[in-house]
Amino acid sequence: MLTNMSRSPRRKRPGHYHHGDLKQALIAEALKVIDEQGLAAVTTRALARRLGVSHAAPGHHFADREALLAEVATEGFRLFAAALEQAAWAESEPGERFVAIGRAYLRFAADHPSYFRVMFGRGFPKGYHPPDQFRRESNRAYAVLTGVVRDLALVLGGDATPIDELAFGAWSLVHGMAMLWIDGSATYAFAGRADFEATGERVVRRSIVGLGA
Amino acid sequence: MLTNMSRSPRRKRPGHYHHGDLKQALIAEALKVIDEQGLAAVTTRALARRLGVSHAAPGHHFADREALLAEVATEGFRLFAAALEQAAWAESEPGERFVAIGRAYLRFAADHPSYFRVMFGRGFPKGYHPPDQFRRESNRAYAVLTGVVRDLALVLGGDATPIDELAFGAWSLVHGMAMLWIDGSATYAFAGRADFEATGERVVRRSIVGLGA
DNA sequence: CCTCAATCTTGTCATCGTCAAGATTACGGG
DNA sequence: CCCGTAATCTTGACGATGACAAGATTGAGG
Incomplete structure (x- = not known):
């Protein structure tokens, strides 16, 4: 057991050094705080307090x-890309696969709004260059989407519109829906999450005709 | 000379009270800071410093x-709604009007990224209820968009899809493109702003077929 | 057993948002 | 013209935050 603190009971608080997995614990706690009080409430000191460690402990891991926050976002993109890949693999027919990945996009946003807020809603400082891992995971998500759009566009056989342009349109559509849902700009327009997802799927389905035009 | 007869020369700095229009100056300066250093750098003290007033002066206006930030966002929505209205009025043919309002949406985001960031990119605390004026201006922008979509949908005479659903789709599409451009997720995909706007317009144009399906 | 690197604590500093109290100024009624 | 009041701004203070430095504790390997 990593959490064996039966030794040295003489000191003030026995097992307060070597938390075990503080780094992951901080990430997990950050998500909870975002969910409970919003992104601005994520404070290194608050996280330390909630985990029962000293106020400077987070500084040794980040x-x-x-x-x-970048690590949280990266982990979010990892889960996100995995969810999109799984959705794409589960369907073989191009049209349904396109709908499936759109559904997965919206579902992820609705399932993990905290992740989504850190992934996109965070305002980058000015000349901020995201870490490599961050770029890699987000590109992975985009690659899945592009691939699905390409396969569908080939089947539909539309005009010579570049695949990237079609993919950008599809991406923007689901991304816009997700963002409007996340930040509350559109919540009043839906009865609830289920209504949002159902509407989103219909919108995605209707957008298919644009790919074959 | 030493004998300043204009007013109380004994005091430290003569005209440091009554700035004139500090409230508007603070809003304007906030936008500059967002543009230069990002949203997180917007600090009441920094704004006060840049304007040459005391650190507590902003507290008397906000x-x-x-x-x-809410006031900045509200002002942004006011300009935004005005831009959308103007774009809608300038075109009478439903299809071109639809394209025009989409173009105006993207152009505003590209022209005023700072405003856009405050309007949408700001993370609301948790149970945050936006001020009335904020809601009013944002609803005005949405109303323009809905109206344009309705007119176009009537002309195209598609199925019985609710107008709100079509409007939500159109809104999401342009909103997604704007957000992806603003936060840099898609900048690498375009040669520059002109390329982004041109591509955006083509995407919007292609989405029209979905409204008549 | 003993050293050493990893991990965490304590202490400190500059900065931030906010409040309270006082100074300055504008403005309108006498 | 004068004067009182309200609006505006300053000064000062407090608790909280991010970040750093130095020291304490712990685990792992030689």
Whole structure:
């Protein structure tokens, strides 16, 4: 057991050094805080408090607050890409696969709004260059989407519109729906999450005709 | 000379009270800071410093930092709604009007990224209820969009899809493109702003077929 | 057993948002 | 013209935050 703190009971608090997996714990706690109180409430000191460690402990695992959030976002993109890939693999017919990946996009946003907020809603400083891993995972997600759009466009055989342009359109459509849902700009327009997802799927389905035009 | 007869030369700095229009100056300066250093760098103290007033001066015009940003966002929505209305009025043919409003949406995002970031990119605390004026201006923008979509849908005479659903789709499409451009997720895919806007217009144009399906 | 690197704590500093109290100024009624 | 009041701004203070430095504790390997 990593959490064996039966030794040295003489000191103030026995097992307060070597938390075990503080780094992952901080990431997990950050997500909880975002969910409960919003992104602005994510504070290294608050996280430390909630985990029962000292206020400077997070500094040993993340260079600064930004680095912590970047790691959360990267983990989010990893899950996100995996979800999109799984949705794409589960369907073989191009049209249904396109709908499936759109559904997965919206479902992820609705399932993990906290992740989504850190992934996209975070305002980058100015000349901020995201870490390699961050770029890699987000590109993976985009690659799945592009591939699905390409396969569908080939089947539909539309004009000579570049695949990238069609993919950008499809991406924007689902991304816009997700963002409007996440930040509450469109919540009042739906009865609830189920209504949002159902409407989103119909919108995605209707957008298919544009790919074959 | 030493004998300044204009007014109380004994005091430290003569005209440091009554700035004139500090409230508007703070809003304008906030936009500059967002543009230069990002949203997180918007600090009441920094704004005060840049304007040459005391660190507590902003507190007399805005209840707190959030209120300041809310006012910036409200002003942004006012300009935004006006831009959309103007674009809609300038075109009478339903299809071109639809394209025009989409173009205006993207152009506003590209022209005023700072406004856009505050309007949408700001993470609301948790149970945050936006001020009335904020809701009013944002609803005005949405109303323009809905009206244009309705007119076009009537002309195209598609199925019985609710107008709100078509409007939501159109809104999501342009909103997604704008957000992806603003936060840099899609900048690498375009040669520049002109390329982005041209591509965006083509995407919007292609989406029209979905409204008549 | 003993050293050493990883991990965490304590202490400190500059900055931030916010509040309270006082100073300055504008403005309108006498 | 004068004066009082309200609006505006300054100064000062407090708690909280991010970040750093130095020291304490712990685990792992030689």
